[in-house]
Amino acid sequence: xxVEIPKEKWSGTVREVTLGATREQGxxxxxxxxxxxxTAMPHHAFEGSFPHPxxxxxxxxxxxxxxxxxxLLQAWGAAMxxxxxxxxxxxxxxxxxxxxxxxxxxxxxxxxxxxxxRAVVRKVLEATGLPLxxxxxxxxxxDNELIVAAAEEGKGERLLIGTCEDKNYRTIVAGALANDHxxxxxxxxxxxxxxxxxxxxxxxxxxxxxxxxxxxxxxxxYGIEYGYSVMxxxxxxxxxxxxxxxxxxxxxxxxxxWKVKEAKVGEGVPAAWxxxxxxxxxxxxxxxxxxxxxxxxIIVLRxxxxxRRLRGVVDALMAA
Amino acid sequence: MALTGLEIYKLLPQTNCKxxxxxxxxxxxxxxxxKQAELKACPYVSEESKAKLEAASAPPIRLVEIAGDDGxxxxxxxxxxxxxxxxxxxxxxxxxxVKDSLPAEEIKKQVAAADAFKADYVGIPxxxxxxxxxxASGDPAAFAGAVKAVRAASKKPLxxxxxxxxxxxxxxxxxxxxxxxLHAADASNWEAMAEVAKAAKVPLVARAExxxxxxxxxxxxTKAGLEDLVxxxxxxxxxxxxxxxxTLRRLAIKKxxxxxxxxxxxxxxxxxxxDDVLLAAxxxxxxxxxxxxxxxxxxxLYGLLVLRQNIYTDPQKPIQVQPGMYEINNPKDDSPVLxxxxxxxxxxxxxxxxxxxxxxxxxxVTDAEGMSVLTAWAAGKFDSERIAKxxxxxxxxxxxxxxxxxxxxxxxxxxxxxxxxLPGWTIMVGPREAVDIGAFLKAMxxx
Ligand code: SF4
Numbered sequence: 001x002x003v004e005i006p007k008e009k010w011s012g013t014v015r016e017v018t019l020g021a022t023r024e025q026g027x028x029x030x031x032x033x034x035x036x037x038x039t040a041m042p043h044h045a046f047e048g049s050f051p052h053p054x055x056x057x058x059x060x061x062x063x064x065x066x067x068x069x070x071x072l073l074q075a076w077g078a079a080m081x082x083x084x085x086x087x088x089x090x091x092x093x094x095x096x097x098x099x100x101x102x103x104x105x106x107x108x109x110x111x112x113x114x115x116x117x118r119a120v121v122r123k124v125l126e127a128t129g130l131p132l133x134x135x136x137x138x139x140x141x142x143d144n145e146l147i148v149a150a151a152e153e154g155k156g157e158r159l160l161i162g163t164c165e166d167k168n169y170r171t172i173v174a175g176a177l178a179n180d181h182x183x184x185x186x187x188x189x190x191x192x193x194x195x196x197x198x199x200x201x202x203x204x205x206x207x208x209x210x211x212x213x214x215x216x217x218x219x220x221x222y223g224i225e226y227g228y229s230v231m232x233x234x235x236x237x238x239x240x241x242x243x244x245x246x247x248x249x250x251x252x253x254x255x256x257x258w259k260v261k262e263a264k265v266g267e268g269v270p271a272a273w274x275x276x277x278x279x280x281x282x283x284x285x286x287x288x289x290x291x292x293x294x295x296x297x298i299i300v301l302r303x304x305x306x307x308r309r310l311r312g313v314v315d316a317l318m319a320a
Numbered sequence: 321m322a323l324t325g326l327e328i329y330k331l332l333p334q335t336n337c338k339x340x341x342x343x344x345x346x347x348x349x350x351x352x353x354x355k356q357a358e359l360k361a362c363p364y365v366s367e368e369s370k371a372k373l374e375a376a377s378a379p380p381i382r383l384v385e386i387a388g389d390d391g392x393x394x395x396x397x398x399x400x401x402x403x404x405x406x407x408x409x410x411x412x413x414x415x416x417x418v419k420d421s422l423p424a425e426e427i428k429k430q431v432a433a434a435d436a437f438k439a440d441y442v443g444i445p446x447x448x449x450x451x452x453x454x455x456a457s458g459d460p461a462a463f464a465g466a467v468k469a470v471r472a473a474s475k476k477p478l479x480x481x482x483x484x485x486x487x488x489x490x491x492x493x494x495x496x497x498x499x500x501x502l503h504a505a506d507a508s509n510w511e512a513m514a515e516v517a518k519a520a521k522v523p524l525v526a527r528a529e530x531x532x533x534x535x536x537x538x539x540x541x542t543k544a545g546l547e548d549l550v551x552x553x554x555x556x557x558x559x560x561x562x563x564x565x566x567t568l569r570r571l572a573i574k575k576x577x578x579x580x581x582x583x584x585x586x587x588x589x590x591x592x593x594x595d596d597v598l599l600a601a602x603x604x605x606x607x608x609x610x611x612x613x614x615x616x617x618x619x620x621l622y623g624l625l626v627l628r629q630n631i632y633t634d635p636q637k638p639i640q641v642q643p644g645m646y647e648i649n650n651p652k653d654d655s656p657v658l659x660x661x662x663x664x665x666x667x668x669x670x671x672x673x674x675x676x677x678x679x680x681x682x683x684x685v686t687d688a689e690g691m692s693v694l695t696a697w698a699a700g701k702f703d704s705e706r707i708a709k710x711x712x713x714x715x716x717x718x719x720x721x722x723x724x725x726x727x728x729x730x731x732x733x734x735x736x737x738x739x740x741x742l743p744g745w746t747i748m749v750g751p752r753e754a755v756d757i758g759a760f761l762k763a764m765x766x767x
Contacts, residue, residue, distance in 0.1 A: 001532060001535050001536045001539065001579070002532055003531045003532050003535050003571065003577070003579075003580070004575075005531070005567055005571075006567070006570050006571060006574060006575055043558075043559070043562055044562070044563070044566065045559065045563070046563045046567075067756070166698075188694055188695050188698040188699075189695055190695075193698075216694075218692075220623060220626055220627055220630065221441065221623075221626040221629075221630065221665070222665050222669065223663075223665055223692055224627075224630050225403070225630040225631060225633050225635070226695075228403075228605075228630075228631075229402070229403055229404040229635055232402050232403075232404060233402075233404055236402070259753050259755065260669075260753075260755065261669070261672075261673065261754070261755045262622075262623075264755050265755065268676055270439060270440065271618075272437060272438055272439035272440075272618055272622060273439065273618060273619070273622050274617060274618030274619030274620070274621070274622060275617070275618075275619040276619075277619075278617065278619035278620065279618075279619035279620075279622065279623065282597060282619060282620050282623045283623055285597070285598060286597070286598070286601050286623045286624070286627055289598045289601050289602065290601060290605055290627065290631075293562070293602060293605055293606060309595050309598060310598075312593075312594070312595055312598075313558050313595065313598055316557045316558045316559055316594060317558050317559050317562070319559060
């Protein structure tokens with residue numbers, strides 16, 4: 001019997017946002033990255049268009065982190081001692097965006113400085129031709145100081161800068177306006193808060209084509225379902241034509257997945273959790289994978305092997 | 321087809337007597353249509369109307385139940401496409417494939433190892449749901465032997481994988497006393513398979529590559545008298561799965577399309593080069609009812625089971641623990657006092673960590689309306705006032721002789737204000753993540 005296949009038609013489209021600027025565009029990037037543009041629920045290619053695959057980014061820190069899982073230290077090895085070398089290794093591992101996060105402190109324990117932020121951004125820009133995100137440690141005052149400096153240093157490169165949240169969006173948005181960047185609008189797992197912050201940022205004069213929403217990611221087992229449902233609701237609203245929810249979504253399963261016990265430690269855990277290395281990799285990959293189906297446009301990972309696995313999923317979803 | 325409020329209204333007494341606690345029959349009908357009221361609230365509805373309304377409200381996806389020697393599993397009866405619209409009700413079963421070509425002893429060993437798997441997640445035990453025995457040998461006796469071997473090692477429900485009616489028969493005899501799922505009937509064998517399934521009163525899988533063929537097949541099986549069916553649309557990779565399973569769920573829920581209103585079985589390992597763990601994860605989030613895994617690896621099974629738990633959590637009810645004071649590792653009057661919120665995932669992360677670290681401690685759980693530390697703080701449900709109130713009211717002051725309280729690193733900004741709200745107490749800022757608590761206590765807690 002012929003089954004009539006129900007198709008859904010939507011009036012709204014996710015906005016396209018481009019990161020990185022080439023020489024002709026006033027930057028020095030060898031390639032740019034465009035995300036968004038979807039016209040149906042995530043990967044429902046049978047009823048909508050998906051002009052850009054979800055982008056896979058790798059996180060690189062301004063200095064070797066002291067609290068990362070030994071498995072990540074093993075994976076990156078000596079490259080972690082130098083952000084430029086790390087960024088290059090991330091590019092080789094297949095990243096389409098370098099997600100550079102700045103630490104709150106320097107190696108000697110003193111507060112991180114604007115001068116250091118500039119130096120690291122410069123180094124990483126020189127080391128790779130990929131588009132770059134520069135993200136502060138997530139504490140409003142420190143973020144303001146470091147990210148404004150980073151924004152100036154990367155003027156014209158069309159960076160993604162953040163964390164741009166309720167408490168400090170004015171400063172970060174001003175930095176984006178003055179230096180031609182895109183902001184990461186971050187709110188804690190709430191549809192209305194996501195929307196409101198986009199409105200506030202847009203009201204300051206930043207075009208909507210320069211805002212990416214970060215709805216906040218929960219790790220598998222630690223609240224993933226909240227972020228997942230907020231993303232599905234935001235995407236439904238976007239497709240229904242609610243303009244201020246039509247920004248692409250960025251998620252951070254690398255950071256969230258690797259800070260939970262299941263991934264971070266291998267000793268003193270239940271035997272039922274199985275082999276540490278495989279479990280840890282699964283934790284990051286399962287978190288990221290679920291969010292692809294909830295509408296993630298940029299997925300920030302930490303382990304190169306996870307990127308390789310997710311690449312397989314993304315390629316399969318985008319195959320003609 | 322689900323009825324509209326007006327269609328339901330026509331079947332009600334239309335006397336507006338209010339006994340259903342709604343002001344009018346129409347108001348009640350609207351609530352019924354939105355599934356926010358139950359028909360039995362109206363004492364006056366006629367038998368005829370009742371029958372019509374019940375037929376119309378039969379679940380769009382049939383609930384199919386299977387049972388082992390001990391324990392059963394029911395899947396189906398879902399009502400929404402997205403979990404936030406209501407909730408996903410019946411968690412998909414995760415089954416392990418076992419081949420009958422192995423020696424019985426080897427089967428017993430494999431199944432016993434998998435059956436012993438039990439992980440704990442926020443107090444919920446996580447296990448496999450059963451075994452899918454494959455008739456790889458094609459020999460009815462070998463298959464029956466394999467079923468016996470599995471039953472000797474496990475009491476969980478079974479799925480029997482064979483397309484040969486004679487093998488199915490031998491196998492169902494070996495499985496008697498349980499209610500397994502038989503996989504599968506297809507265009508070529510359905511008549512004989514239907515007979516076998518009907519005689520043994522077990523649910524049967526209908527397998528076809530296209531939805532057209534699948535609907536044709538289920539209609540034949542329904543006509544043959546089978547009610548409990550499961551669909552195997554033969555999905556391949558992530559893309560094919562998403563399209564077919566989404567379409568099936570939509571047809572059932574939005575169109576009330578009966579021929580395809582059944583739960584779905586998937587085989588993520590059969591998809592060729594796809595990553596089977598990630599494909600199984602997709603099937604958990606997107607609409608499978610039975611998922612057959614090819615390998616037993618706790619390192620992936622644990623994550624998949626946690627994912628299933630998360631996706632099937634009722635989104636209207638955040639999981640909460642009772643606010644109050646919790647004792648960990650028999651704390652004494654010099655043990656640390658830690659504060660957190662009553663979101664159960666937060667609570668368990670911290671309680672497990674402290675317990676595992678060996679530190680005796682008092683854990684003060686504040687009423688943050690079931691939100692995690694950061695979310696609660698952003699929403700104003702975990703502020704200085706609430707923390708101070710909790711510390712003062714749970715009775716921890718009488719339990720410890722020191723006056724030091726550790727707050728989560730994420731709310732370090734509250735420490736100044738909290739010093740004012742908790743006079744006499746020293747506020748210590750703990751780590752941001754639960755996993756670092758042991759190291760923090762070791763470094764910072766000196767008596
Ligand atoms: S109890 Fe029945 S008859 Fe009375 S108002 Fe409610 S629906 Fe109408």
